Amino acid sequence: MFEDYFRFSDAPISPLMSDEEIQQALVELHPDSFPCIGYLTSSSSGCIYEVNYISPDTVSAWATELNVR
Structure with a gap:
């Protein structure tokens, strides 16, 4: 592969x-854990994209702070 x-x-x-x-x-x-949200950002050179992940714990923390159920 x-x-x-x-x-x-x-x-x-x-x-x-x-x-x-x-x-x-x-x-x-x-990613550190699944499921997660993945997104691409431009690197500092602008020619290559970097993969970033948002963990379920982070999403849960945001939902709690925003009072989203």
């Missing part, structure tokens, strides 16, 4: 990231 990540379509080039780098990135990006 990992060998297919980050390849250009039909281009005879090697992956932009090694399998180990891809696995490490996926582990780092993995």
Whole structure:
């Protein structure tokens, strides 16, 4: 599965990231708990998006503060 990540379509080039780098990135990006809300934000360079997650605990805390049931 990992060998297919980050390849250009039909281009005879090697992956932009090694399998180990891809696995490490996926582990780092993995949310702490499920279910969660995921969203993308622009990185500081503006060229790459970062994945961010909002945990169920955070959503519950917001709902409590806003008195949402």
